[in-house]
Amino acid sequence: MTPMFKKLTTFALAIPLAATMSFGLLASTAAQAATIKIALAETPSDELAAFFVALDRAKANGLDYEWTAFADEELAIQSVLGGQMDIGFGTPYAAMQRSKAPIRIIYQLSKLKFFPVTTMKYNDLKDLDGEPIMLHSRGGGTDSIANVIESKLGIKLGERSYVPGSQNRVVAMIAGQAEATILDLSNKNKIIAQAGDKFHALPMFDVDASDEALFGNVDWIKDNSDQVDIFVKALLSVYRDMAKDPTIIRRETNPDGPIGQLPPEVLAELDGFYADAVAGGLYDTNGGGRKAAKADMEWYSGAGQLDGTVDTLNIEDFWYLAPLDAAMQ
Numbered sequence: 001m002t003p004m005f006k007k008l009t010t011f012a013l014a015i016p017l018a019a020t021m022s023f024g025l026l027a028s029t030a031a032q033a034a035t036i037k038i039a040l041a042e043t044p045s046d047e048l049a050a051f052f053v054a055l056d057r058a059k060a061n062g063l064d065y066e067w068t069a070f071a072d073e074e075l076a077i078q079s080v081l082g083g084q085m086d087i088g089f090g091t092p093y094a095a096m097q098r099s100k101a102p103i104r105i106i107y108q109l110s111k112l113k114f115f116p117v118t119t120m121k122y123n124d125l126k127d128l129d130g131e132p133i134m135l136h137s138r139g140g141g142t143d144s145i146a147n148v149i150e151s152k153l154g155i156k157l158g159e160r161s162y163v164p165g166s167q168n169r170v171v172a173m174i175a176g177q178a179e180a181t182i183l184d185l186s187n188k189n190k191i192i193a194q195a196g197d198k199f200h201a202l203p204m205f206d207v208d209a210s211d212e213a214l215f216g217n218v219d220w221i222k223d224n225s226d227q228v229d230i231f232v233k234a235l236l237s238v239y240r241d242m243a244k245d246p247t248i249i250r251r252e253t254n255p256d257g258p259i260g261q262l263p264p265e266v267l268a269e270l271d272g273f274y275a276d277a278v279a280g281g282l283y284d285t286n287g288g289g290r291k292a293a294k295a296d297m298e299w300y301s302g303a304g305q306l307d308g309t310v311d312t313l314n315i316e317d318f319w320y321l322a323p324l325d326a327a328m329q
Contacts, residue, residue, distance in 0.1 A: 035064040036227055039076040039085035041212070043069045044258035046186065046266050046273050050238055050283075051109065052259050053252045058234035063227055072164065073140065080216060086224070087216045087231075091141070093296065094305045096318055102218045104320035105296075106228070107235055108288025109212040112299070113280055114145055115188040116202040117173070118180040125202050129155035134169055134178040137162055141211050142182040144303035151302055152205065173199060185280050186273055208284075209299030210292055218320045225323070232323040236287055243285045246274035286328065293319045 044052070055065060070076040073090040080088040081101055089109070096103045122128060128149070135142040138160075146157055161178065163169050166187035172178050174195060183191065191199050214235075221228050241248045250270040253259045260267070277283065284292060296318070298310040306313060315321075 034224070034227065035066055036224070036231065037084075037086045038065055038067040039079045039088040040067055040069045041073040041076040041089040044262065046259075046262070046270060047110075047184070049249050049253055049259045049270055050242060050274065051235075052254070052257055053249055054231075054234045054238040056252065056254055056257070057237060058231050061230050061234065063230045063234070065231075072137065083217070086220055087214055089212055089214065091210050091213055091296070091300070092215055093300045093318060094139070096215075097306055103215055104218040104221070105210070105213045105215045105288075105293070105318060106221065106320055106323050107214040107232055108210045108284055108292040109214060109235075110210070110282050111284065111292075112141055112145065112207045112209045112211040113185055113277075113282045114142060114182045114207075114211070115185065115204055116149070116180065117183050117188055117191060117199055118202060119199060121179060122202065125149055125204070126153055126155055128157055128180055128202075129153075130158050131180055132158040132161065132178070134161050134163055134172060134181040136166070136169075136182070137164055139305070144300065144305060145182055145207075147303040148299065170194075185277055185282060189276060207299065208292065208295035210288060210296050213288065213292075221320060221323070228323050229326055232287070233327045236285075236324075236327045239283050239287065240285050242274060242283065243278055246278050247271050249274045287324045289321060289324050289328075290315060290319075293321075 040048070042048070055063070055067075059065070068079075068085065070079065076085070076088045077090050077092040077095050079085040080092075080103060081095060081099060091105075092103060095101075116125060116128070118128070122131070133146060135146060137143065143160070146160065150156055163172055163181075166184045167190075169178070169181045169183060170187050170191045173181055173191060188201055192201065216228075238248075250267070253267070253270070255261075293315040294310060297306065297308075297313045297315070300306040301309050301313065
């Protein structure tokens with residue numbers, strides 16, 4: 001295991017997870033019962049730098065934690081549903097409704113700020129009617145965006161192919177393997193910087209719904225409210241400081257932590273990445289809360305991942321707002 005995958009915990013002894021958790025996740029670490037076990041939906045990257053800054057701030061205020069990076073969001077969700085992990089990354093609306101497990105979201109980490117990027121052959125989203133498109137994963141965020149594009153514009157996209165990772169879809173586009181995709185902010189900027197004469201971003205409607213959120217078993221959250229409150233307050237402080245000065249993320253990144261051990265060229269772009277993300281409205285300085293919950297109800301029901309409508313779905317069935325309300329006071 002390379003240094004960037006080391007866990008930042010008070011106790012660094014590595015142990016295997018239970019046999020039922022052997023489906024491709026990275027090694028976890030031993031911890032006391034009070035330690036929050038966090039399931040990441042991806043390996044550490046520039047997109048997680050702000051989150052790790054918040055973890056460092058929370059640790060300074062007494063939070064014990066360990067993290068495990070899973071291969072994808074679905075595995076992270078299942079680890080929380082199964083009780084192996086306490087807090088997870090993702091937007092598990094369909095899983096929450098289907099399983100009826102007491103899983104609730106407590107914080108919006110980022111919005112669904114993705115961008116349809118195409119060759120110059122297309123000028124408008126409506127031009128994609130019947131055209132093939134390359135997405136991240138079946139049932140994931142980009143799939144839901146594609147569903148809502150169809151619903152809002154009354155079109156039907158062509159064949160959907162799936163290539164996980166925005167950076168991998170950039171490579172595929174430049175190699176001529178696709179003419180239309182949906183990318184995150186960083187990789188949208190990257191492909192246009194590299195080949196702006198061949199690709200552009202199509203105009204896209206505003207979205208306030210969650211791309212990544214923190215969620216956990218509400219009973220566990222209540223039983224560990226002190227630790228959760230420390231965590232949420234740290235996140236809120238980072239998001240508010242970042243909105244005023246995006247360079248705070250690079251300056252507070254621990255050089256010995258997983259983000260500090262990323263390639264130098266990635267670290268050199270942190271200021272630009274977070275400046276663009278803040279300017280692009282990727283983060284809510286109030287942690288999402290009721291505004292995000294309502295936007296999520298509308299988005300994920302429209303995307304076919306929730307049964308019901310924004311008028312019939314209850315926020316309390318999907319969000320537990322007490323930690324965020326406490327942090328806002």
